[in-house]
Amino acid sequence: MRARKPLRATWLAASIVFNPAWVRIDVLRDAALSWHIPIAAPLTRGARMYMDAPRRSGQLSATVRSIMRTNPRLSAIDALELAARTLSAAREHGLDPGFLAATLLQESAYDPNALSWAGAAGIGQFMVGTADGYGIDPFDPGPAIDATARLLGEYVARYRLQGAPDPFALALAAYNAGPAAVAKYDGVPPYAETIEYIADIRERWSRIVRDR
Helix, strand or coil: CCCCCCCHHHHEEECCCCCHHHHCCCHHHHHHHCCCCCCCHHHCCCCEEECCCCCCCHHHHHHHHHHHHCCCCCHHHHHHHHHHHHHHHHHHCCCCCCHHHHHHHHCCCCCCCCECCCCEEEECCEEEEEEEEECCCCCCHHHHHHHHHHHHHHHHHHHHHHCCHHHHHHHHHHHCCHHHHHHHHHHCCHHHHHHHHHHHHHHHHHHHHHCC
């Protein structure tokens, strides 16, 4: 993320939550980065602070709130951009946006610079070989979100085609422990870390769905 001007208060966190389809990311970003914003700016009509937005105010708002709760170090504008990219990537690859968002929250708390002790990097926590295979820089958040959605979408489609009763659990197991482990155990591997990983993401996903 590039450096932001030190503008605070409502403008950074505001967006039209009563109809997310109307949100113009480019207009909102330009306004938030401006030093002088007219009080009567049309884009602020009907706007509310994301953190104070009502429950069931839409997928975009629910995702932004989840990101900001989990990683308060992100600015509201960064959270908005990441949430919008998540929704777009999820829909492109046939995933529920909440499922993708919950996975990214679990992997890195949407930190573009996250780095694990094992060497997994970026928002999607890709190993170097996996990132190279997708032709991305794992620390570049937009392409990393897209690649995460693509990989999870491929896993879900594969296990659904195989008739798995819960293709999402298997997709998460493959993302965490590798598809070879899923094949070896013909299901979720009996690894405590993987079982807890799936449970945590389900809880995050449920929370996002409740907030829509």
